[in-house]
Amino acid sequence: MTSTPAPAATATMPSGSVAQVEGRAYAPGLALLNFGSYMAILTPVMLTMALKVQALVGPDRMASAFGLITAIGAVFAIVCNPLAGRLSDRTSSRFGMRRPWILGGAIGGVLSLLLMATASSMAMLILGWCLVEIFINSAQAAANATVADQVPTERRGFVSGIVGLGLPLALLIGSIVVNTFTADIPRFVVPGLLMLVFAVFFVANLRDRRLPKAEVPPFDIREFAMSFVFNPREAPDFGWVWISRFAIMFGYSGIATYNVYLLIDRFGLDESEVTGLIVLTTLASCVMTVLSSFVFGLLSDRFRRRRVFIAIGAALIALGLVMVAFAPSTGVVIAANAILGLGGGGYFAVDLALATEVLPHKENTAKDLGVLAITNGLPQSIAPAIAPGIIAIGAAISMNGYSLLYLVGAVVALFGSFAIYRVKGVR
Numbered sequence: 006m007t008s009t010p011a012p013a014a015t016a017t018m019p020s021g022s023v024a025q026v027e028g029r030a031y032a033p034g035l036a037l038l039n040f041g042s043y044m045a046i047l048t049p050v051m052l053t054m055a056l057k058v059q060a061l062v063g064p065d066r067m068a069s070a071f072g073l074i075t076a077i078g079a080v081f082a083i084v085c086n087p088l089a090g091r092l093s094d095r096t097s098s099r100f101g102m103r104r105p106w107i108l109g110g111a112i113g114g115v116l117s118l119l120l121m122a123t124a125s126s127m128a129m130l131i132l133g134w135c136l137v138e139i140f141i142n143s144a145q146a147a148a149n150a151t152v153a154d155q156v157p158t159e160r161r162g163f164v165s166g167i168v169g170l171g172l173p174l175a176l177l178i179g180s181i182v183v184n185t186f187t188a189d190i191p192r193f194v195v196p197g198l199l200m201l202v203f204a205v206f207f208v209a210n211l212r213d214r215r216l217p218k219a220e221v222p223p224f225d226i227r228e229f230a231m232s233f234v235f236n237p238r239e240a241p242d243f244g245w246v247w248i249s250r251f252a253i254m255f256g257y258s259g260i261a262t263y264n265v266y267l268l269i270d271r272f273g274l275d276e277s278e279v280t281g282l283i284v285l286t287t288l289a290s291c292v293m294t295v296l297s298s299f300v301f302g303l304l305s306d307r308f309r310r311r312r313v314f315i316a317i318g319a320a321l322i323a324l325g326l327v328m329v330a331f332a333p334s335t336g337v338v339i340a341a342n343a344i345l346g347l348g349g350g351g352y353f354a355v356d357l358a359l360a361t362e363v364l365p366h367k368e369n370t371a372k373d374l375g376v377l378a379i380t381n382g383l384p385q386s387i388a389p390a391i392a393p394g395i396i397a398i399g400a401a402i403s404m405n406g407y408s409l410l411y412l413v414g415a416v417v418a419l420f421g422s423f424a425i426y427r428v429k430g431v432r
Contacts, residue, residue, distance in 0.1 A: 030210040031155055032164050038107070038148055038207040040171035040178075041200030045114055046141045047172075048179030048196045049121065050075065050258075050385070052283055054134065055265040056276060057189065061127055068266055068396070072389030074131050075262060079386030081138040086378035089143035090150060097221050101213025103147040103154075110144025111204035115197035122193035142378070144204065149374050153361045154214055160306070164358075167302070172353055173294035173346055177287045184280045240365035242428045243373070249424040250356065250380040253319045256326055256418030257349055258381070259388030260411055264329075267407040272335060282335055289339050290346030297350035302358075311359040312425050314351055319422030321348025323415040330411035362431050388414075 049057075058074065059067040089106055096102045117140055121133035156164050179196050186192050237244030268274050268282060301314045325345030332338045364373040395413055396406030 030206075031151075032167050034203075034207040034210050035148060035151065035164070036167045036171055037203040038171075038200075039145070039168050040175050041196070041203035042111070042114075042141050042145050042148075043172050043175035044179045044196040045118060045200040046137060047175055047258075048183065049118075049134070049137070049193065050262050051176060052180060052183050052265060052280065053189070053192050054121070054130070055262075056279075057121070057124070057130060058127075061124075061130065064269075068263075069393050070127060071262075071266070072392055074127070074134055075389040076386045077131055078134040078138045079383065079389075081135045082142045082381065083379045083383050083386065085139045085142045086146045086381070087376045090146040090374055090376075090378075093147040093150060095216070095221055097216045097218040099215070101211070101215055103151055104208040104211060104213050106147035107144045107204055108208050110140045110142075110147070111201045113140030114144065115194065115201050118193045118197040119190070122189040141200070142381075146374065146378060148207070149357065149378070151211065151213075152357060153364065153374070155212075167298075168353075168357060173287070173291040173298075173350065177284075177291040180280065180283045180287045184284050240363070242363040242431065243365050243377075245424055245427040246360055246363050247377055247380060249315070249319075249421045249428075250360075250377065251384060252417050252421030252424060253315075253322065253352060254380050255384035255388060256414035256421075257322050257345070257352075259384035260326065260392075260414030261345075262385065262389065263392060263407065263410060267329070267411075268335075268338070270407055271332075271405070282338070286339050286342040289343040290349070293343045293346035294350030294353075297347045298354040300354075301351035302354035305355045305358065311355050311362075311431050312428060314355045315359065315425045316422040318348045318350070318352030318355070319418050319425070321345070322352065323419040323422070324348070326411045326415035326418065330408040330415070359428075359431055363428065 054074065055067070055071055058071045062070045089110070093102055093106045096105060098105050114137055117133050117136035120136065121130055124130040124133055152164060152168075175196075178199075182195050183192050186195070264283070264286075265279055268279050274282065297318070301318065305311055305314050321344055325341045325343075325348060328341035328344060329338060332341055360374065360377055392410055395410045399406035399409035402409075
């Protein structure tokens, strides 16, 4: 499926062509929003929540407790992405289909991060994290649906490349925020406030689609529930994109959540040393991601090919994970993260563009993208659930448990690079 997704028959498009919408503040606005939302949700995953868990339960229980909280939160991410996307497709607000979800999610996300910052128990921390997953994933589901709403197919590689820059920049700025502040409240809340500012800017400049209330189809609970399921026989390309994306995200984000604990375990670093090293590794990753994101996105549009760039990106992610697994020094860890950034930037530059070209239902773009976005949360649920077992197996066979964990992530990510070639409708 290579044609531009059509708007829902019952929705009215904003005045002006998609090119005019994209040519204004759309692409930079979406990039800033993704940057803010990624920073708000990934800074806790990669750093602040890990340190908070360690402070609450101690070093002996930190890995298992961290796995529990990320696994529970990821379940809410899995549900809320397609749910919010589906509801967004049916929203008939006078403010548009996507705006209420984007702005509401950003506001709720900030308040939830404040709850996490002030948590004095694991129960409060888990509650706060579940709410963060609910609100921010809802905002992201609606925001990403605007790509199919606003951007023609031949321009999606470029837009996807710009949007993809948000992830590495979010990790870099988030780590700098954590290294700058010592108190929990600014460490958690400052990234959320930036997300809210960018959400306001984006919705203020978005020419949103509008669905007249009279044309909203009657609500059917069975139909609504079944809308989250797709038949891989009827939409095989979408199914293989889902599988490939899950495998790649398992290695890139699911396993990488253990960076803090790997550094503490292998090099005996304290909290200030860990946060300082995270800044350096993220900076190396960010520089390479910016480079590869622009190059891969532009080349993907130029040659009208998506799969090869996704495969190369996934292979580089696998290489970076192998390097981390056996890194003998912090210098090698920094170099490995540069490779991860090179692969991740290339992958994310093309991933969204390809995804919008294989959606099963053109009239339900947000819902389908929400189903695909399950691959963001599901790996972060499965990886922490199985990580303690993999770490224990490593110790049992006289191998560093974290090394084995990162090797498993590399193998799964490499599988994702091969699985993308099962997609036949997109080159």
